[in-house]
Amino acid sequence: MADLKKATAIISGLLAKDKVAGFLALRMVAGHPVPYLFTKPEELDGLYLGEVRYPVTKLLIRLARKYPDNSFGILARACDERSLVELYKNQQLDPEKVTFVGVACSGELAEKCECFRPYPSRIDIGEKVECQEDDARVREIEAMPEKERHRYWMDQFTKCIKCYGCRNICPVCFCPSCTLEDHDLVHLGGMPPQIPIFHLVRAMHMADRCIDCGLCEEACPADIPLRTLYRKVRETVKHLFGYLPGESTEDFPPLEVLGEGTFEIGEAGKSSRS
Amino acid sequence: MEYRTIQTTCTYCGCGCGLLLEVMDEGLVGTLPLKTHPINEGTLCIKGWNVHEFVESDRRLRYPLVRKDGDFQEVGWEDALGMVASRLMGIRDKFGPDSIAFLSSAKCTNEENYLLQKLARAIVGTNNIDHCARL
Numbered sequence: 001m002a003d004l005k006k007a008t009a010i011i012s013g014l015l016a017k018d019k020v021a022g023f024l025a026l027r028m029v030a031g032h033p034v035p036y037l038f039t040k041p042e043e044l045d046g047l048y049l050g051e052v053r054y055p056v057t058k059l060l061i062r063l064a065r066k067y068p069d070n071s072f073g074i075l076a077r078a079c080d081e082r083s084l085v086e087l088y089k090n091q092q093l094d095p096e097k098v099t100f101v102g103v104a105c106s107g108e109l110a111e112k113c114e115c116f117r118p119y120p121s122r123i124d125i126g127e128k129v130e131c132q133e134d135d136a137r138v139r140e141i142e143a144m145p146e147k148e149r150h151r152y153w154m155d156q157f158t159k160c161i162k163c164y165g166c167r168n169i170c171p172v173c174f175c176p177s178c179t180l181e182d183h184d185l186v187h188l189g190g191m192p193p194q195i196p197i198f199h200l201v202r203a204m205h206m207a208d209r210c211i212d213c214g215l216c217e218e219a220c221p222a223d224i225p226l227r228t229l230y231r232k233v234r235e236t237v238k239h240l241f242g243y244l245p246g247e248s249t250e251d252f253p254p255l256e257v258l259g260e261g262t263f264e265i266g267e268a269g270k271s272s273r274s
Numbered sequence: 275m276e277y278r279t280i281q282t283t284c285t286y287c288g289c290g291c292g293l294l295l296e297v298m299d300e301g302l303v304g305t306l307p308l309k310t311h312p313i314n315e316g317t318l319c320i321k322g323w324n325v326h327e328f329v330e331s332d333r334r335l336r337y338p339l340v341r342k343d344g345d346f347q348e349v350g351w352e353d354a355l356g357m358v359a360s361r362l363m364g365i366r367d368k369f370g371p372d373s374i375a376f377l378s379s380a381k382c383t384n385e386e387n388y389l390l391q392k393l394a395r396a397i398v399g400t401n402n403i404d405h406c407a408r409l
Contacts, residue, residue, distance in 0.1 A: 032310045034294055037277035052309050163320045221317035
């Protein structure tokens, strides 16, 4: 309750002083928390701070495009903040036009999400709890013999109903033309999806962009362990290039910006630049 | 400036997935799965994800059309319904009620489907009523 009061005070302050044209967060409507743009302080009676997550930063892109001169506020958990970093870096949002109010996640939510850092860089609401990143699933699959591992993933991909939900919900997927809709790789409007290319193309694109929020896995009707797959590619990029997406707007994604010179991946996965 | 979401039920099949239609300044701009819905629990299929597209599609049928002189022409609801009713009754009287069949839809509500079988059984007098999910 105290958190709700505090959040209401902060957001109504931002709205009253015209610091932001609107504040994007979740609001209880007909018994469900749903994304909503608060534009008047009196609407804040329905503000929701619970455990349901939507890709609010992605939803903000559309508003920011339509109203490029306006500033917006957003309620951001740690994962939302990491996605903001990626969206700033990729020129989808202007950091000058976004004011975030940081929310630390509860211990229960952090544990459910297996979050490695369940609090944003600045905590305005809630209390900081630590949580251990749980990579047991990655290690478990990694330990399988290659043939078995291949079969495991092919079995998982076979379940895909090609809803594109993983891409649609992803807070760092914003490209106007998507490789998953490329005629040469994917048979559009047809089933089954091309496996494993459909999933591996996405995994490849996630390698230096995935912020490990887990919304894709929550949105998957076929229960494909997408997060485990993307955690593995994230880990690979971290080992090879020392790069983690969502951490800093200064670091550039190594698979997009290689810079000058040649880049070699040597033995034992060590990379070197010459 | 407005951005809000409207909770509704997917019209594409009988599952009844909960979804959110995203409204920006009175225009429909997108669809999201309703994460707290007991049926789909935040997931959707490809059709559900794209529900917003057909609502404002140019190809959507918005008025009754009747073929006159080889072309479809717009007519009022009274005329259209009157024509359907008189033709159906004419066929029933000439060939009997079982010469007519009704095909309902998984895209309609329960109530609409109930009403169609009522029309078939109580008014036309046939049990020839089925639905598209059995095609």
